Amino acid sequence: MATGEQGIRIGLSAVVIALRERRACVLTTVGEDGAAALPFGPFDPVRDRTFELALRAFVTAQTGFRLGFVEQLYTFGDAGRDSPRATPGPDHRREISIGYLALTAASADAPAADARWTPVLDVFPWEDRRGEGPAAAEPLVAGLRAWAGDDARRLARIESLFALTPAQRWNEGLVLDRYELLYEAGLVAEAARDQDRPVPATAPGRAMVSDHRRILATGLGRLRSKLKYRPVLFDLMPGVFTLSELQAAAEAVAGLTLHKQNFRRGVERTGLVEATGRLTTGTGGRPAELFRVSSADAQGGEAMGLPLPAQR
Amino acid sequence: MATGEQGIRIGLSAVVIALRERRACVLTTVGEDGAAALPFGPFDPVRDRTFELALRAFVTAQTGFRLGFVEQLYTFGDAGRDSPRATPGPDHRREISIGYLALTAASADAPAADARWTPVLDVFPWEDRRGEGPAAAEPLVAGLRAWAGDDARRLARIESLFALTPAQRWNEGLVLDRYELLYEAGLVAEAARDQDRPVPATAPGRAMVSDHRRILATGLGRLRSKLKYRPVLFDLMPGVFTLSELQAAAEAVAGLTLHKQNFRRGVERTGLVEATGRLTTGTGGRPAELFRVSSADAQGGEAMGLPLPAQR
DNA sequence: TCAAAAGTGTTATCCTTACACCCATGT
DNA sequence: ACATGGGTGTAAGGATAACACTTTTGA
Numbered sequence: 001m002a003t004g005e006q007g008i009r010i011g012l013s014a015v016v017i018a019l020r021e022r023r024a025c026v027l028t029t030v031g032e033d034g035a036a037a038l039p040f041g042p043f044d045p046v047r048d049r050t051f052e053l054a055l056r057a058f059v060t061a062q063t064g065f066r067l068g069f070v071e072q073l074y075t076f077g078d079a080g081r082d083s084p085r086a087t088p089g090p091d092h093r094r095e096i097s098i099g100y101l102a103l104t105a106a107s108a109d110a111p112a113a114d115a116r117w118t119p120v121l122d123v124f125p126w127e128d129r130r131g132e133g134p135a136a137a138e139p140l141v142a143g144l145r146a147w148a149g150d151d152a153r154r155l156a157r158i159e160s161l162f163a164l165t166p167a168q169r170w171n172e173g174l175v176l177d178r179y180e181l182l183y184e185a186g187l188v189a190e191a192a193r194d195q196d197r198p199v200p201a202t203a204p205g206r207a208m209v210s211d212h213r214r215i216l217a218t219g220l221g222r223l224r225s226k227l228k229y230r231p232v233l234f235d236l237m238p239g240v241f242t243l244s245e246l247q248a249a250a251e252a253v254a255g256l257t258l259h260k261q262n263f264r265r266g267v268e269r270t271g272l273v274e275a276t277g278r279l280t281t282g283t284g285g286r287p288a289e290l291f292r293v294s295s296a297d298a299q300g301g302e303a304m305g306l307p308l309p310a311q312r
Numbered sequence: 313m314a315t316g317e318q319g320i321r322i323g324l325s326a327v328v329i330a331l332r333e334r335r336a337c338v339l340t341t342v343g344e345d346g347a348a349a350l351p352f353g354p355f356d357p358v359r360d361r362t363f364e365l366a367l368r369a370f371v372t373a374q375t376g377f378r379l380g381f382v383e384q385l386y387t388f389g390d391a392g393r394d395s396p397r398a399t400p401g402p403d404h405r406r407e408i409s410i411g412y413l414a415l416t417a418a419s420a421d422a423p424a425a426d427a428r429w430t431p432v433l434d435v436f437p438w439e440d441r442r443g444e445g446p447a448a449a450e451p452l453v454a455g456l457r458a459w460a461g462d463d464a465r466r467l468a469r470i471e472s473l474f475a476l477t478p479a480q481r482w483n484e485g486l487v488l489d490r491y492e493l494l495y496e497a498g499l500v501a502e503a504a505r506d507q508d509r510p511v512p513a514t515a516p517g518r519a520m521v522s523d524h525r526r527i528l529a530t531g532l533g534r535l536r537s538k539l540k541y542r543p544v545l546f547d548l549m550p551g552v553f554t555l556s557e558l559q560a561a562a563e564a565v566a567g568l569t570l571h572k573q574n575f576r577r578g579v580e581r582t583g584l585v586e587a588t589g590r591l592t593t594g595t596g597g598r599p600a601e602l603f604r605v606s607s608a609d610a611q612g613g614e615a616m617g618l619p620l621p622a623q624r
Numbered sequence: 625t626c627a628a629a630a631g632t633g634t635t636a637t638c639c640t641t642a643c644a645c646c647c648a649t650g651t
Numbered sequence: 652a653c654a655t656g657g658g659t660g661t662a663a664g665g666a667t668a669a670c671a672c673t674t675t676t677g678a
Binding site: 289 | 658
């Protein structure tokens with residue numbers, strides 16, 4: 001009988017998010033076939049005392065960045081995650097990957113070596129609702145409808161996840177659900193690749209190595225959801241910032257255009273920021289006041305996040 | 313150099329929740345030293361295609377229960393999770409455990425073999441705010457204050473997590489945070505045990521094997537949080553139920569006394585339940601109408617949970 | 625007839641949404 | 652002057668919280 005310890009390897013994958021030029025970006029490396037990959041490090045059960053310490057160490061070593069907020073996402077271990085056809089032989093190494101979400105404050109430093117900052121909305125273009133809004137997803141939805149045919153359950157899922165009827169509202173946190181829907185429908189490059197079908201040229205977004213895009217979707221979804229009930233956005237911000245910059249950051253992460261006044265009122269109500277009294281200059285208009293994270297209880301244990309009032 | 317594949321074993325731990333006699337209970341087995349343990353199954357990388365299938369199989373085999381809702385919680389793998397003193401030698405097997413939350417509809421069946429249904433609020437008595445409310449946690453808080461001394465950060469954490477000032481409100485989802493606070497303060501039996509100190513007789517709640525109480529805290533916290541934005545409570549309910557039973561279930565899980573009218577209005581607004589027209593009999597008072605989960609879009613993808621309006 | 629539990633009506637308050645408008649600077 | 656972005660006031664609508672009350676059964 002198999003003892004359950006043969007051929008297991010554990011790796012740590014990091015979804016490292018930072019803001020660059022008002023866009024939410026993820027730290028990627030160049031994978032084997034030229035596609036983007038997440039930073040990945042092996043977990044050594046002898047040397048590494050905890051997952052989190054191992055993660056922080058290898059990300060800093062590989063990229064030079066110090067991670068602030070770190071949170072475990074999910075453990076991925078399904079057989080054939082990247083190639084379901086391959087039937088594992090007895091000598092097959094089972095690869096299990098523990099995904100982590102990490103946030104770093106914006107930094108002007110260029111990443112080391114072959115690391116890149118990839119805008120997350122280039123990977124998931126349909127997650128950006130700031131421009132035309134619902135119209136942006138039109139071609140995608142057409143493809144989904146074709147896949148669904150007259151399957152009522154599929155149609156309901158599409159309508160719900162993409163908020164197609166006016167009654168439903170777009171839930172920006174369901175990044176993974178939408179990606180998995182597109183994967184099932186065969187509309188993303190990975191779906192074709194995993195079945196050795198030719199990848200259509202129209203496949204939306206940037207494909208990634210193995211199941212890394214799924215891991216990234218998990219991370220972005222977690223971050224978006226968390227914005228609303230934990231003060232995580234400040235882990236992406238520099239020490240001082242204007243309220244407009246804060247709003248731009250929230251918009252870049254959530255993929256939504258927010259309502260200015262309501263956002264400000266909401267931020268004020270949380271008490272998470274405090275004015276410094278100093279002003280910016282050269283914003284193109286009236287100088288903005290600079291704020292910082294409130295020194296009071298601010299990051300304190302209590303549930304507190306930022307409002308995300310949509311601007312229609 | 314260590315290759316990262318020696319001596320790793322992966323196990324699956326299940327936090328299986330069900331309602332028994334109007335209490336939220338967790339399925340436990342009897343651990344080595346007589347303490348309760350979570351059902352645990354090894355993960356066989358050759359035989360098991362996915363974590364979830366393996367989990368469902370071994371729980372059904374061990375206990376006879378079919379699991380409904382299943383969700384991954386967290387992967388626990390810190391060295392010395394149960395005994396930090398032990399320095400791992402080269403032959404030390406590193407045990408990594410993937411925790412899952414599972415919900416089963418109430419069932420009259422007795423669990424098989426040495427399995428038990430343990431009321432979760434017996435494990436975490438301080439999580440029950442239904443009785444005297446804040447007063448129930450008084451002795452605990454005294455212990456925490458003694459530990460904190462005049463450390464302002466510790467005091468703020470205690471006040472926040474236990475909602476000691478009237479301005480703060482009790483957040484029922486922070487089960488893990490409160491357990492970890494108590495562990496750090498050395499007030500739960502596991503903290504003493506892990507440092508070979510004698511376990512004080514006053515240690516609150518029921519201790520569990522290894523770090524299983526931490527895993528259970530993770531599961532209960534996740535379930536409580538999820539109640540509010542996903543229709544998970546129905547996975548604990550029988551096919552038909554009265555609104556009072558639904559409220560009692562929500563109260564048993566959340567550890568709160570809810571406001572009857574507001575709860576009902578809120579449930580109605582979600583559209584998640586529909587009346588059957590039938591009435592109960594023998595409730596001790598006026599017969600109640602029986603409801604069922606709405607057959608419409610009900611479980612549909614959209615975010616929908618139940619309100620938890622506190623009754624002071 | 626009374627206790628016990630089911631079920632309903634109504635109001636005050638707060639947060640969200642949405643509207644329109646004024647302010648200060650650089651060009 | 653005027654474009655650009657910063658910053659503000661106020662009112663309508665809906666959800667929540669809190670109040671007390673009626674209805675229907677079993678003992």
